[in-house]
Amino acid sequence: MKIIKKLLILILVLTVLWVDVPKNTVIFGRTINPPFNFEIKLGLDLKGGSHLAFEADTSKISQDDLQESLEATRDVIERRVNFFGVSEPSVQTLKSGSNYKIIVDLPGITDVQSAIDKIGATAQLTFKEEASDVKIGTTSAYIAFKSDPVLTGKDVKKASVSYDSTSGKPQVALEFTSEGKKKFADVTKRNVGKVVGIFLDDTTLTTPVVQQEILDGNAVITGSSTTDEAKSLAQQINGGALPVSIKLVEQRNIGPSLGAEEISKSIVAGIIGLSAVLIFMFIYYGKMGLISNLALVIYGFLALAIFKVFSVVLTLSGVAGFLLSIGMAVDSNILIFERIKEEIRKKKEMSIAIRLGFGRAIDAIKDANFTTLIVAFILFNPLNWGFLPQFGLVRGFALTLIIGVGTSLFTGVFITKHLINFFYKRAK
Amino acid sequence: MINFLKYKYLYLMISVSVIAVGLSFVFRFGIPLSIDFVGGSKISYSVNSKVVNLRTEALSEEQEKEMRANIDKESSGEAEILLFETVGPSVGKEAVNKTVIASILGVLAILIYIGFAFKGFNFALSAIVALIHDMFILVGVYAILSYYFNAEIDTLFITAALTTMSFSVHDTIVIFDKIREYIREEGKVNIENSANKALTETMVRSLNNSMTIVFMLLALILFGGSTIKFFIIALLIGTITGTYSSPFVATPVLVWLEKRKKK
Numbered sequence: 001m002k003i004i005k006k007l008l009i010l011i012l013v014l015t016v017l018w019v020d021v022p023k024n025t026v027i028f029g030r031t032i033n034p035p036f037n038f039e040i041k042l043g044l045d046l047k048g049g050s051h052l053a054f055e056a057d058t059s060k061i062s063q064d065d066l067q068e069s070l071e072a073t074r075d076v077i078e079r080r081v082n083f084f085g086v087s088e089p090s091v092q093t094l095k096s097g098s099n100y101k102i103i104v105d106l107p108g109i110t111d112v113q114s115a116i117d118k119i120g121a122t123a124q125l126t127f128k129e130e131a132s133d134v135k136i137g138t139t140s141a142y143i144a145f146k147s148d149p150v151l152t153g154k155d156v157k158k159a160s161v162s163y164d165s166t167s168g169k170p171q172v173a174l175e176f177t178s179e180g181k182k183k184f185a186d187v188t189k190r191n192v193g194k195v196v197g198i199f200l201d202d203t204t205l206t207t208p209v210v211q212q213e214i215l216d217g218n219a220v221i222t223g224s225s226t227t228d229e230a231k232s233l234a235q236q237i238n239g240g241a242l243p244v245s246i247k248l249v250e251q252r253n254i255g256p257s258l259g260a261e262e263i264s265k266s267i268v269a270g271i272i273g274l275s276a277v278l279i280f281m282f283i284y285y286g287k288m289g290l291i292s293n294l295a296l297v298i299y300g301f302l303a304l305a306i307f308k309v310f311s312v313v314l315t316l317s318g319v320a321g322f323l324l325s326i327g328m329a330v331d332s333n334i335l336i337f338e339r340i341k342e343e344i345r346k347k348k349e350m351s352i353a354i355r356l357g358f359g360r361a362i363d364a365i366k367d368a369n370f371t372t373l374i375v376a377f378i379l380f381n382p383l384n385w386g387f388l389p390q391f392g393l394v395r396g397f398a399l400t401l402i403i404g405v406g407t408s409l410f411t412g413v414f415i416t417k418h419l420i421n422f423f424y425k426r427a428k
Numbered sequence: 429m430i431n432f433l434k435y436k437y438l439y440l441m442i443s444v445s446v447i448a449v450g451l452s453f454v455f456r457f458g459i460p461l462s463i464d465f466v467g468g469s470k471i472s473y474s475v476n477s478k479v480v481n482l483r484t485e486a487l488s489e490e491q492e493k494e495m496r497a498n499i500d501k502e503s504s505g506e507a508e509i510l511l512f513e514t515v516g517p518s519v520g521k522e523a524v525n526k527t528v529i530a531s532i533l534g535v536l537a538i539l540i541y542i543g544f545a546f547k548g549f550n551f552a553l554s555a556i557v558a559l560i561h562d563m564f565i566l567v568g569v570y571a572i573l574s575y576y577f578n579a580e581i582d583t584l585f586i587t588a589a590l591t592t593m594s595f596s597v598h599d600t601i602v603i604f605d606k607i608r609e610y611i612r613e614e615g616k617v618n619i620e621n622s623a624n625k626a627l628t629e630t631m632v633r634s635l636n637n638s639m640t641i642v643f644m645l646l647a648l649i650l651f652g653g654s655t656i657k658f659f660i661i662a663l664l665i666g667t668i669t670g671t672y673s674s675p676f677v678a679t680p681v682l683v684w685l686e687k688r689k690k691k
Contacts, residue, residue: 255508
């Protein structure tokens with residue numbers, strides 16, 4: 001049994017180290033990468049970017065359609081956001097009290113104004129002609145379109161859902177205004193045998209090949225797979241705007257230089273603080289202090305691995321929560337050592353003192369850490385309840401504190417116990 | 429054994445005077461609430477490699493751009509945005525409500541947990557008294573800081589307050605755990621004696637433990653970034669008062685309550 005236990009610990013340590021390895025580390029001439037490309041994710045406050053909160057005006061929407069409309073709005077915003085080309089944008093709907101919000105996080109964006117404009121913009125329907133100098137080889141080939149639209153949403157009188165007479169699939173039927181009808185006839189006449197693309201906010205909706213000149217001013221957009229999808233598309237074309245109107249209520253923009261500076265400073269501060277703790281523990285507790293220091297280093301690596309595996313987004317307050325949890329991790333060890341010392345003062349033998357000390361300290365450690373976890377859980381608000389804080393700063397702090405306290409319970413008690421047993425049995 | 433409880437009136441005096449000074453700052457000067465709670469804009473520019481911090485009413489992107497253009501003109505340099513935050517007033521009000529609810533829930537949860545873990549209402553009550561004491565100290569000292577260094581109450585301060593709560597109780601539990609052990613061994617004959625013994629034995633641990641946390645926090649204050657400086661300072665105040673209140677507030681209150689019960 002003991003051998004199995006030791007093997008398990010060894011495997012754990014190796015796995016943790018493997019996960020912690022930074023990308024493309026070269027050891028003994030071999031490049032090593034962490035499994036599954038695990039990476040530390042940095043929050044907006046560390047790498048710079050924009051956090052935008054929009055409040056949805058749900059007063060004009062019936063309760064039944066509410067969820068659907070919000071989701072549709074979210075999807076539209078997401079589609080628009082994807083055009084900014086930022087990595088890992090996030091668009092979420094959030095219910096807080098009776099209000100609904102749409103939260104948009106755009107890491108690394110610089111032109112916030114244009115982002116806000118685009119997100120809240122009116123959806124633009126455009127028809128574009130195929131660029132004449134490009135020939136279509138196969139159907140899958142990339143088709144280049146002229147940049148100027150030949151028709152826009154203004155020329156459309158009405159969009160509605162209809163069904164294809166042969167396949168029965170849902171589609172969106174467009175009815176043009178009288179002027180639009182004329183333009184459309186011209187365009188189709190010019191482009192028989194060629195492609196005319198229909199776009200919404202620069203997203204390609206459909207690229208049909210014009211079969212003949214269309215004079216009656218009717219066009220259909222195929223490609224919707226469900227009636228709901230067709231309905232939502234028709235709605236967007238009709239309204240031109242988002243399914244739910246939104247208002248910007250909060251924005252936080254952090255320039256990239258501030259974040260970088262904060263990271264390097266936090267790292268320096270962390271190293272200095274940690275060294276002070278390690279030195280203090282060694283001076284005060286001697287050999288046991290060294291053991292605790294070893295457990296603390298293991299704790300650091302383990303917590304880092306957990307952050308990577310669960311892709312915890314590290315924010316500045318999160319880093320603070322983590323550093324605080326280091327202090328609490330040491331506390332478990334101090335509690336245990338003081339208890340062991342106490343037993344030794346009572347003239348107990350070392351091995352008995354260790355066993356008793358651990359047993360007695362566990363109660364206090366358990367109760368104390370449990371209350372910290374209670375508070376951290378309330379702050380983290382895991383079920384995203386509307387009546388509790390939902391601010392990213394607070395939640396980031398709470399999450400790292402939870403992980404920190406949980407991990408420190410493991411290393412401070414379990415790992416330390418094994419280390420003490422190992423070193424003190426050897427000594428005899 | 430050291431008779432810590434002999435000086436209980438001294439502890440009372442220290443606590444009362446610190447709280448009194450702090451609260452006088454709160455009532456005379458108030459503590460400004462950050463834009464998180466009242467709405468508005470917070471802007472940091474780097475102009476000619478100097479950092480300029482501004483706080484205004486809620487500005488739109490365009491207004492900010494205009495202002496930046498003016499700064500560029502005046503300073504004949506180029507202002508780089510380090511930070512630009514705008515919070516609408518409705519968001520702020522919501523944040524206040526939620527924070528209050530979170531705090532009340534936290535206190536209730538701690539009260540119930542200690543009540544059960546120590547099978548005694550007096551234990552829970554004394555821990556909560558110490559916790560409320562720490563809140564008063566934290567807010568009071570922060571008010572002094574805010575008067576001299578313009579610290580604001582923002583969501584991070586609330587986080588620090590909640591952390592202080594959990595830390596304060598954390599520390600108190602360690603001492604109470606010891607007292608509980610003595611009560612188990614000797615019965616509740618002489619609670620004062622049990623408490624003194626418990627204090628004597630846990631004092632080194634309490635000090636050592638805060639010391640490690642204080643090292644960590646001091647390093648962050650001295651070498652860390654500027655954006656969370658006041659947050660870390662608030663945590664430091666919380667750590668110190670949390671450590672102080674466990675032996676010198678929670679324990680005397682517990683002894684007093686237990687003695688009163690007997691009469």
